[in-house]
Amino acid sequence: MEEEDGYHCPSQTEPEIERRTHKEWPWPSVEMLSKYRQDELLDANDWHYLAEGGKSLLVRYMGPQTCKDPKTGQDTPVPWTSPDGRRALALRMDKRKRRGPPPAVQKLKVNVQHEFTETSCPPSADSRLEWPATERYAFETTVITNFLRGLSSGSGTPASPSSSQSDGETTGEQWECSEAPPYLSPLLPYNRRLVCRWHGRKRLAFLEAIANAAEPHRPSHRREMDEIDIDCPDALDVIEDLSWTPRDGVDQDVLCVEIKPKWLFEPGDDEVSSGKDDSRPISRYRKHAILKADGALTPQEVDDLYEPLDLASADPPRVRRALQGLVRNWQKGGNNLRLFCRGAQQPARASSGVEGNNPLANALERLINAQKGSSNLSLTTDAADLVTPALLPALLSPRFQALVARLGFLQRSLVPGPRGDLAHLKALWDMSSEKKGRKLEDATLTGDKKDEPMFFDPSMHDWNDFLTYWFSKEDPSQRSEDWAASTTTPAPARDTKRARGGEASGGGNHSRSSDIVTPPTWKEMRHALIGTLLSGTFKDASIWIRIPMPSSAELQSQSANEGHPGYVDGRSIHLIDVDPKPMKKLSHWLQLDDDIERSYREWKAKHAIQEVEGSDKRSRTD
Ligand SMILES: O=P(O)(O)O[C@@H]1[C@@H](OP(=O)(O)O)[C@H](OP(=O)(O)O)[C@H](O)[C@H](OP(=O)(O)O)[C@H]1OP(=O)(O)O
Ligand SMILES: Nc1ncnc2c1ncn2[C@@H]1O[C@H](COP(=O)(O)OP(=O)(O)OP(=O)(O)O)[C@@H](O)[C@H]1O
Incomplete structure (x- = not known):
């Protein structure tokens, strides 16, 4: 993306950002999965409610632990659990605002089996499962993983494909790592997108059956507000089920x-x-x-x-x-x-x-x-x-403690200004030539609709550009000092001293526009917005x-x-x-900041x- 002010594709040679090569999760492999037709592996009755947040609902695999190998006809471990039964995958389903009142639970239970079997249709050859990497995976491996470098998940973790590389006791929290970091931070659960080619009403039937079976287990305040989005595209988000407990006995329980x-x-x-x-x-x-x-x-x-x-x-x-x-x-x-x-x-x-x-x-x-x-x-x-x-x-x-210290550090320092609130961001906006008479909350809400690249949700290109900016702007000696301090003291409130006057993101010293000497360039303003979004991710x-x-x-x-x-x-x-x-969250946060202070x-x-x-x-x- 080339902008008038020189906003351009970052160089691909920055030394500090790890641009990792693809490394396959050992289980289930793409090859293993693509042996199956989706009908052979996806039965709605096998997926039970696990938990939910505001945007998504997770269902865990509760079906049989073996299935027939399509080639040999022999019993083989089902790909949703690892061969040793100690790990499993869950489906992470998007939710949408509920249309109409929540249905009576009693009715739903009756419908599950009926609806699904009634609408089943014979499998066809092009319904083989695919397992591509996704934008979300790219965001986690490229952006989040870089910000979590040096942190360890712990011994005995089931979660990371490369845990053997990086697990064990915390060895220090320095920003620089001499070893190549893992592809996906060991702190993050593995996730992929499962592409399914459904036929006719089958996708709907599958998702409806899962949604209906989940409904009685959902908290009532969530049921009132939203439901599983059964119109979502022909793909399912799959994530490692961190709550998974091996099924053979109480002694295997996991808290x-x-x-x-x-x-x-x-x-x-x-x-x-x-x-x-x-x-x-x-x-x-x-x-x-x-x-x-x-x-x-x-x-x-x-x-x-x-x-x-x-x-x-x-x-x-x-x-x-x-x-x-x-x-x-x-x-x-x-x-x-x-x-x-x-x-x-x-x-x-x-x-x-x-x-x-x-x-x-x-x-x-x-x-x-x-x-x-x-x-x-x-x-x-x-x-x-x-x-x-x-x-x-x-x-x-x-x-x-290292993890909470890091989160606090990132929440505060990714937002421009020393205080971690949005005052400096607003001050930068007031000086920005992009302002054109608008309040930042209005511009962040409507900017994308007006085709203003300043307010587009960051693409992977933008995230890479931000990483390049963030890691190259830092003075490594000061950063290490901050980093070390962030691991030994409670949530650091110190100024990171790294910013020059008017710098967009990462800790400028000013929070009033009168203090900002130089108006931010387009790119500095964009970085300030993107840094604030990322801070929000670590806050949530x-x-x-x-x-x-x-x-x-x-x-x-x-x-x-x-x-x-x-x-x-x-x-x-x-x-x-x-x-x-998303960028429109900024508008909500700006309003929230004001409301919090007023109340x-x-x-x-x-x-x-x-x-x-x-x-x-x-x-x-x-
Ligand atoms: O705004 P906040 O601080 O209330 O955080 C929201 C959370 O509310 P909480 O205060 O934790 O109960 C809220 O959590 P709940 O839905 O209340 O469990 C969400 O996490 C929301 O994120 P998103 O809109 O789903 O991306 C969160 O919104 P973001 O502001 O993080 O985008
Ligand atoms: N990998 C996982 N393994 C087990 N449970 C998980 C996993 N990921 C999420 N959960 C559970 O599902 C809930 C919702 O997941 P998640 O937080 O990703 O959804 P969300 O809708 O984005 O949440 P929020 O509204 O808080 O932003 C979590 O609070 C947690 O209880």
């Missing part, structure tokens, strides 16, 4: 912990939290929670909220407090903590159950015992009491920890007080939901939280 940490850096302005004795800045997460609750939170309730800055502090008492906040969030049905065991999401309302019969409580207790070196199972019934002691070691592990990502349970035999064989070193740490850590954000000001006024005379800190007067 999975999903944490959506949100904003992990200190806000730029010095405000204190609502607590009387606490002079730390109030985090953006808490301000957002005040907005979401329409201001109806007491200062005590705000203090009891989950605190991302505590989570990333690496300080045991603060991390414990963050975890307790996450547990309360889980109990109230929030989305910052999710727990899975025996492959199923565990709702907090079922956390206390019939004695000895609560899988989550059992798993947590097993974990605590494994850490202590004890084999006594007291079969506590309330899982909520066990979450903090069981998971604290994982959250304090160097791997987890979730961390996934997989902890295989020690078997009863393992627990029995441990001598008292010895403990099981492997269970003291999170076993394997991953990052999920790293989708690129926080109102809340402070309501609770008489005032500025302390002669100080830039504030405290509550009551």
Whole structure:
């Protein structure tokens, strides 16, 4: 793409960006998959509800573990699970706004089998499955992987094709790696797109059957709002199922912990939290929670909220407090903590159950015992009491802390300006010749429709250009310093010192247009927008920890007080939901920023939280 101001294809020779060659996931291989016709492998009844977010819904494979090899006619492991049964793939389906009220669950159950079989039709020769790399895969391997360099997923990870290359204990968090990084960061679950050539109503029938079977398991607030998009193209997104638990027995159980940490850096302005004795800045997460609750939170309730800055502090008492906040969030049905065991999401309302019969409580207790070196199972019934002691070691592990530190660093420093908010971006826009009298929120909303390349969603070409800019602009010595600091201190709030005045993305020092001496060039403005989008991706990502349970035999064989070193740490850590954000999100974020600040000001006024005379800190007067 060649623009008037010299916006051009980046050089392909930058030393720091890894442009990786394609490396196949060993299972299932393209060859293995293309042996089958889709009818032989895709039966809607085999896919059961796993979980969902705002945009997508996942179904996991629950069908037979073997199928007939089309060539030999012999039983062979089905490609959706690995030959050893320890890994599996899930389908990630797009959702759309619901058209009409949600259907009655009872009716849906009856329809599943009927609809699917009724519309089945004979397979044809051109229905062989294909397995191409996708734009999303390219984004993850090229963009996300580069920003996660140096971070390790952990021992025993099932997730990475190249885990043997890079796993093991964290060896340091330097930005530069002497070894070639893996094709896909070991933190990211493998994913591909499965192209299916359906006939007639068959695609619809397949997707409808999956959607209907999933419906009774969906949370009601999601059912009201959206549904699986059954009009999606003839392809299915396939992703490694990180919640997968081998099916042969309780002793193989895997506990999975999903944490959506949100904003992990200190806000730029010095405000204190609502607590009387606490002079730390109030985090953006808490301000957002005040907005979401329409201001109806007491200062005590705000203090009891989950605190991302505590989570990333690496300080045991603060991390414990963050975890307790996450547990309360889980109990109230929030989305910052999710727990899975025996492959199923565990709702907090079922956390206390019939004695000895609560899988989550059992798993947590097993974990605590494994850490202590004890084999006594007291079969506590309330899982909520066990979450903090069981998971604290994982959250304090160097791997987890390195990841949250990196996320905080990226969330803040990919946005232009030192504060991590959108003030500097707005200031740059005010100086930009592209402004043409428009507010940034209006321009980001309508710019793409007006055919303005400034507001096009970034293509892979744009992402590559941004990477080139980002990695080459950095002063490596300062970057390493920041990098090292980002791994040892809580969510870094320091200025990265790397930007020159008026620099678009990556930490300029100014947030008012009057401070910006030089108007941004077209390309600098574009980089500022793209960096902000990427920061949003890292803000919305979730961390996934997989902890295989020690078997009863393992627990029995441990001598008292010895403990099981492997269970003291999170076993394997991953990052999920790293989708690129569209340009129109910027408009939403700009509005959200304003709303968050307005509602926080109102809340402070309501609770008489005032500025302390002669100080830039504030405290509550009551
Ligand atoms: O805007 P936020 O911070 O509320 O984040 C949204 C999330 O809300 P949360 O605050 O985590 O409950 C929201 O999460 P939920 O749907 O509420 O689980 C989505 O992750 C949304 O992303 P997208 O629109 O699906 O790409 C998120 O939107 P983005 O702003 O990250 O695009
Ligand atoms: N690889 C995976 N293995 C197992 N479960 C997963 C995996 N990826 C996602 N999930 C589960 O599915 C949920 C939705 O997935 P994801 O976050 O990718 O969707 P989304 O719609 O983009 O979410 P959001 O609305 O938060 O942006 C996750 O919160 C998680 O519980």
